[in-house]
Amino acid sequence: MLRAPMTNPPEPSTAGRGLTAALVIAVALILQVSVANRLPLPGDVTPDLVLLAVVALALVNGSLTGVVTGFCAGLAADIIPPADHTLGRYALVYCLIGYVCGMAAAELDRQTFVPFMAVAVGALAGTVLYALTGMLLADPRAAWDVVSRMVPLQVLYDVLASPFVVWAVLRVTRRYDRGDKARDRYAVPTARYRAMSGRSGGL
């Protein structure tokens, strides 16, 4: 049921799923700008919660949801107030990341380490792609020395924060599914959730 939401899209849960995704993205955005970005972490780099939320949603729901969610989340991240860059850059990057991570979702049950590989690769690709768009647009902030000293820390923080974000997203998705099929609350969350959350806690 979780595995194949796209093969039969007109099922009644699609709207609820979209609503859940929108809610997750909105919460991630607000937490990002008003909490995470103000954390006094070493190096002044902060984990990208929105990117992690997009990756998690794509892993759960597949690449079509990943693409749409990524685009919408990116566009919102482009216009949320402290942002000061050319519109559409995060939309482009998160859209691609959502697609790629949605593709990886197919491998989720076969490989145990896929979620964390996906998060790490997504974080790396997201930061680098965003920097590349900046370089294309001659943004002085995306100069090579700035990028090269930021990317390792950014990826590290993203990977460190990923268990919490992925866990929270899975939790929310599971709650929605439980409301969807309320007959047995322990059978629904599927082997994938159990496997993933077990792995999440283990990091």
Added chain:
Amino acid sequence: MKDTRRTRWVLGVLLAVALTIITVDYRGGQHSPLAGLRGLGAAVFGPVERASAAVVRPVGNTVDAITDAPGERRRADRLERENQRLREQLRAGRIDASRYEQLHRLLGSAGIGGYKIVAAQVISAGQGFEETVTIDVGSRSGVRRDMTVMNADGLVGRVTRVGPATATVLLATDVASSVGARLEDSREIGIVQGRGRRGLSAGNDAPLKFQMLNANAPLRPGQRLVTLGSQGERPYVPGVPIGTVERIEKPEGGLTRTAYLRPFVRFSSLDVVAVVVAPPKSDPRDAVLPPKPTPTPTPTPTPSASSTATPFATGVPGRTPSSPLTSPGATPLESATTGGRGDRKPSTGTPTTPDSEG
């Protein structure tokens, strides 16, 4: 996967849309036709951010208060809880006191300089490569684009975007920021550029770079800088303290000399700031700088003649600043007093010509 084609189609369409948005916004620049989209973002997310800041702050205080309680491990539960509550109150009181003190000092600085300010609080911060913050005042409080933002210690940045109840501030440490600056006593001018605070071994000690236009003028660690003031006092008003020279790059025979600055402002913990809504009537010169510390905080107590490396030591800096300490028309904190400041042409952060000093 059966619907790969559909997914790819959606991906292609959305990528095309994103590229179109980027192109349109980039080509449009300041007058981008997508400015309405940003306005929508400010209108929608601004109030939410204000609300979430109001929620987050007490929670953070509570967490801090809990983690603060030392040596209470074996206490009775009731006592512990009571103790915690008292601590929390005390802490809240201390936070209020510190905020009051920040505001008080801010008013003092603004009064000395003769700036007319609107006080504000930082409610969120930017991510990625950009160093921006959102403050909780907007066009309703009289804030416009390209106004100087300072706090009690010195220059914070300038306003780049304004929403109805929020405004975005580009910090002076951002790589895209450049400020016209002047040395405190020798009056040599130059450009202060941000180097970015982020990343591994970034310029945490010296996130600002100062390029002095006169390569032969004396420059030594410990000298202090104030803003030069832009043309028409937008975006930067004159006389706001920026920072002290920390180290000087070895001269390479270029047209300018480069020094690295330690800012007066602690950018990682910004809280109470002020937007200068009206410039001072006269240049406050060096009056806003904090009183000169007698034991210099910079590690140059030894005779620093060797570190200047100036061929022409004409005017030895270090004399007493000749500026008066008073400034007329100090009317701090009058909010919403920007009548008639229409839309000037948006001047980007580069400083303009030096006014009134040769």
